[in-house]
Amino acid sequence: MSISTSVRPVYGNGQNNGLGTPPRFLSTERCLQLHRLMVRARVMEERMIKMSKSGEGYFWIGGPGEEAFNTCLGMQIKRGQGPAYDYLHFKYRASAVTLAMGMPMLDCVRQMAMAATDTHSLGRNFPAHYAKREWNIIPVSSVIGVQFAVAPGTALVQKRFGGDGVSVVVGGESGTAEGDFASCMLWATRPEHEMPVLMIVMNNGWGISTPLSSVQACTHIIDRGQAFGIPGEVVDGNDPISCWLALERAFTYCRTRRRPYMLEAMVSRLYGHSSSSGAPRSSDPDCLEMFEKQLLAAGLIDERQRKAVYDEAKLEADSAVAQAMREPKPRAEDIERFTYAPSAVDAVYPVDYTGLPS
Ligand SMILES: Cc1ncc(C[n+]2csc(CCOP(=O)(O)OP(=O)(O)O)c2C)c(N)n1
Numbered sequence: 001m002s003i004s005t006s007v008r009p010v011y012g013n014g015q016n017n018g019l020g021t022p023p024r025f026l027s028t029e030r031c032l033q034l035h036r037l038m039v040r041a042r043v044m045e046e047r048m049i050k051m052s053k054s055g056e057g058y059f060w061i062g063g064p065g066e067e068a069f070n071t072c073l074g075m076q077i078k079r080g081q082g083p084a085y086d087y088l089h090f091k092y093r094a095s096a097v098t099l100a101m102g103m104p105m106l107d108c109v110r111q112m113a114m115a116a117t118d119t120h121s122l123g124r125n126f127p128a129h130y131a132k133r134e135w136n137i138i139p140v141s142s143v144i145g146v147q148f149a150v151a152p153g154t155a156l157v158q159k160r161f162g163g164d165g166v167s168v169v170v171g172g173e174s175g176t177a178e179g180d181f182a183s184c185m186l187w188a189t190r191p192e193h194e195m196p197v198l199m200i201v202m203n204n205g206w207g208i209s210t211p212l213s214s215v216q217a218c219t220h221i222i223d224r225g226q227a228f229g230i231p232g233e234v235v236d237g238n239d240p241i242s243c244w245l246a247l248e249r250a251f252t253y254c255r256t257r258r259r260p261y262m263l264e265a266m267v268s269r270l271y272g273h274s275s276s277s278g279a280p281r282s283s284d285p286d287c288l289e290m291f292e293k294q295l296l297a298a299g300l301i302d303e304r305q306r307k308a309v310y311d312e313a314k315l316e317a318d319s320a321v322a323q324a325m326r327e328p329k330p331r332a333e334d335i336e337r338f339t340y341a342p343s344a345v346d347a348v349y350p351v352d353y354t355g356l357p358s
Pocket residue numbers: 093142143144171172173174175176202204206207208273
């Protein structure tokens with residue numbers, strides 16, 4: 001049995017992407033896999049919000065509301081190290097992507113707990129600020145938009161290397177107001193030097209408290225790609241099936257044509273911007289609730305199975321928090337560790353570790 005997408009993807013200028021008519025179905029196995037991963041991400045994030053309110057953590061920011069799209073993205077990434085694999089330029093709401101890629105919850109929770117065992121930042125950065133060389137995850141920056149200026153760099157390496165690796169860059173719609181977004185479009189489309197960059201915009205309609213409608217006049221962010229000849233689609237980011245199929249089309253395009261493609265996912269922001277705005281639950285549509293209704297109605301799961309998925313995820317989240325809280329905190333002497341990579345410039349500026357003239 002399978003269930004079809006309830007809402008068809010809305011096409012932007014991707015109508016002419018040459019990939020033909022999209023299929024509309026996913027298998028039962030895929031649907032159940034997506035559901036389990038979405039639940040794990042939601043349960044972990046909700047436990048982390050609790051951490052921020054209970055003194056187990058200090059600041060929370062994350063991705064509830066983006067699980068449908070992010071889970072599909074994580075499962076379709078070609079994971080590995082070096083230019084033969086996808087390079088990943090994420091933002092701070094990508095927890096469901098990394099869980100779907102196979103990261104244990106403990107790896108995410110350690111950063112939230114600011115434990116020295118946090119492999120991404122030694123407990124010195126915000127949650128969801130991942131960095132993982134073995135999976136080509138370029139360090140996530142809190143400074144919005146910058147990842148769009150960096151992505152063409154890894155895509156250039158991939159283009160020269162050959163193969164089918166793609167540079168995936170994900171940003172919020174507000175971050176696209178930064179010049180970095182335009183730089184990405186420019187660099188990715190230089191005539192005869194086009195690059196395999198998958199530019200993804202997660203559109204939740206808000207930049208902290210600024211509505212998108214007060215900032216940009218375009219109907220869709222991806223419409224800005226038209227001027228550069230970049231095809232793209234707007235997808236209902238609350239519908240995992242639409243997301244899966246749109247991502248398949250996008251990856252196929254970038255992997256085979258070695259050119260850029262855009263996706264704009266219309267998503268919800270279920271707990272506000274971050275713990276700084278109190279992380280209150282919003283009344284936005286909930287991708288997980290809606291998917292569960294579909295699965296139950298189609299008879300793909302029953303209530304007992306649904307509960308079992310949550311119980312398993314809660315057990316993993318609670319034991320990850322208990323473990324991370326037992327672990328040591330960062331030491332002052334490690335504050336600069338791994339913030340600088342030695343290079344040829346050191347010979348020119350041997351004293352100042354930032355490389356800048358004193
Ligand atoms: C260059 C820069 N300007 C401002 C900020 C403050 N800031 C942090 S998050 C944010 C909103 C970002 O909105 P969007 O890109 O839509 O992503 P969302 O948080 O909605 O997922 C802003 C303005 C920042 N971090 N970096």
